[in-house]
Amino acid sequence: MNTQALLFEAEKALLPIFSGIDTQVKQNLKKVLTSFRDRRVGVHHFASVSGYGHDDLGRDTLDKVFADVMGADEAIVRIQFVSGTHAIASALFGVLRPGDEMLAVAGAPYDTLEEVIGLRGNHHGSLAEFNIEYRQLNLTLDGNIDWKNLETAIKERTRLVLIQRSCGYSWRKSLSIDDIEKIITIVKRQNPETICFVDNCYGEFIEEREPTAVGADLMAGSLIKNPGGTIVTSGGYVAGKAELVEAAACRLTAPGIGSSGGATLDQNRLLFQGLFLAPQMVGEAVKGSHLIAYVFEQLGYPVNPLPLEPRRDVIQAIQLGSPEKLIAFCKAIQRYSPIDSYLEPIPAEMPGYESKLVMAGGTFIDGSTSEFSADGPLREPYIVFCQGGTHWTQIAIALEAAIEAVGVNF
Known part of the structure; x- marks a missing residue:
C-alpha cells in the first residue's frame, strides 16, 4: 500500500468539493463582515472591564453581532460558560x-448531557431532581429521525424539544438545517408554545443558515468549537428569542443580573477575531473530514458521513473495530499535533462521560475541538471521531501516520 499515492489520489478527487467549500466560506464570511460593519465594530470594542462586567461595550456589541450572524433576536457570548455543555445546561435550566x-427527538443525547438530565450519575442538581421529566424519541433502525412518530409526539406538558444537531458519539447522520426546520415545523404544528432548542455544537457555519434563522427558539454552543475560530480561549454562547436568552443568562449569573454581568477580562479582541476567522476554520475542518472519509473508505473501513456527501458538522467518524486500532489511530494523530506531540494518548475516565475515552488533541487551546483532534469511547464498535482542523494540509500529514498505524481492513 502506497500511503502517499492514496492521499494524492484523494486530494485530486476532492478538488471540486474543496472549491464548493470555499464558496460556502465566502458566503458565511460575508455575513460576519456585514454585521461588523453594521455594528460599527472598532478597536475601542477590544477594551474590557473587570469586576462585575457592567457596561462592557465590547461584550454588548459582540452579543449583537452574534445575534446578527446567527439570525437570532438576541445572543449572549460569555467566557464564564466553561463548555458547550454548560451553555446548554444554562439554557435548559433557564426555561x-x-x-x-423535555423531549429529545434525535435519539439519545450526547454523553455529557446524561448527567445534566439525570439519566446517570449522582444527580447533583440534575433536571430530574427538579421534577423535570425526560422523554426520548428513538431513531429509526436506519439511524434517521422517526418522522412518523414525531407527528404525534408533543404532549400538553412538553415544554421543550431538544434537537441535537451533531451525531455526538453515535453512528447516525448529523442533522441538516433543512432537517431542523422540518422538525420545528412539525413540533409547532402540534403546539406553538413548545420551545424548540438546538444543541448547535459542531454545526456553526457549516451551512449558510443557523437553526435560529429557520425557527429555533433557542440554541447554544461552545466557543472552543466552530465559532471561536480556533483562537478563543474559553466560553460559550446562547442565542434565540430575547426572553429565552435572558432566562439562560439569569441561570448563568443570577436573577436580576442576567446578561448585564460577566466581565470579558481583556478577551474581547480574541472573541471578535475568532468569529471573523470561524468561517475559514470551519471550511478547513470540513475539507479535512472529506479527506479522512475518502481515504479510510478506500482502506475498507465504514465511515460516517460517506465520502463526497454534503457535510452537516465538522465530525468525521471511522469505525475501526478494535480498541487496539482506536488507540493506535489516536497515537498517530497525537504525533503530528503541534503541541504535546511527544505524549501518548492513554484511555482514561473523563468527567461527564460514561466510558473511558482515548483522546488525541495536541492543541493550542486545551480541549479545543475546532483544532484538529481525534477521540472515541472505549466501547464497541470502537469508533474514532475526528473533528476540527485549522488547515486541511495538517490533517493530510497526520493521516499518513494514521494509515500506517491501523492498516487496511479487507
Whole structure:
C-alpha cells in the first residue's frame, strides 16, 4: 500500500468539493463582515472591564453581532460558560420548570448531557431532581429521525424539544438545517408554545443558515468549537428569542443580573477575531473530514458521513473495530499535533462521560475541538471521531501516520 499515492489520489478527487467549500466560506464570511460593519465594530470594542462586567461595550456589541450572524433576536457570548455543555445546561435550566417535560427527538443525547438530565450519575442538581421529566424519541433502525412518530409526539406538558444537531458519539447522520426546520415545523404544528432548542455544537457555519434563522427558539454552543475560530480561549454562547436568552443568562449569573454581568477580562479582541476567522476554520475542518472519509473508505473501513456527501458538522467518524486500532489511530494523530506531540494518548475516565475515552488533541487551546483532534469511547464498535482542523494540509500529514498505524481492513 502506497500511503502517499492514496492521499494524492484523494486530494485530486476532492478538488471540486474543496472549491464548493470555499464558496460556502465566502458566503458565511460575508455575513460576519456585514454585521461588523453594521455594528460599527472598532478597536475601542477590544477594551474590557473587570469586576462585575457592567457596561462592557465590547461584550454588548459582540452579543449583537452574534445575534446578527446567527439570525437570532438576541445572543449572549460569555467566557464564564466553561463548555458547550454548560451553555446548554444554562439554557435548559433557564426555561424549564418543575412539572415540565423535555423531549429529545434525535435519539439519545450526547454523553455529557446524561448527567445534566439525570439519566446517570449522582444527580447533583440534575433536571430530574427538579421534577423535570425526560422523554426520548428513538431513531429509526436506519439511524434517521422517526418522522412518523414525531407527528404525534408533543404532549400538553412538553415544554421543550431538544434537537441535537451533531451525531455526538453515535453512528447516525448529523442533522441538516433543512432537517431542523422540518422538525420545528412539525413540533409547532402540534403546539406553538413548545420551545424548540438546538444543541448547535459542531454545526456553526457549516451551512449558510443557523437553526435560529429557520425557527429555533433557542440554541447554544461552545466557543472552543466552530465559532471561536480556533483562537478563543474559553466560553460559550446562547442565542434565540430575547426572553429565552435572558432566562439562560439569569441561570448563568443570577436573577436580576442576567446578561448585564460577566466581565470579558481583556478577551474581547480574541472573541471578535475568532468569529471573523470561524468561517475559514470551519471550511478547513470540513475539507479535512472529506479527506479522512475518502481515504479510510478506500482502506475498507465504514465511515460516517460517506465520502463526497454534503457535510452537516465538522465530525468525521471511522469505525475501526478494535480498541487496539482506536488507540493506535489516536497515537498517530497525537504525533503530528503541534503541541504535546511527544505524549501518548492513554484511555482514561473523563468527567461527564460514561466510558473511558482515548483522546488525541495536541492543541493550542486545551480541549479545543475546532483544532484538529481525534477521540472515541472505549466501547464497541470502537469508533474514532475526528473533528476540527485549522488547515486541511495538517490533517493530510497526520493521516499518513494514521494509515500506517491501523492498516487496511479487507
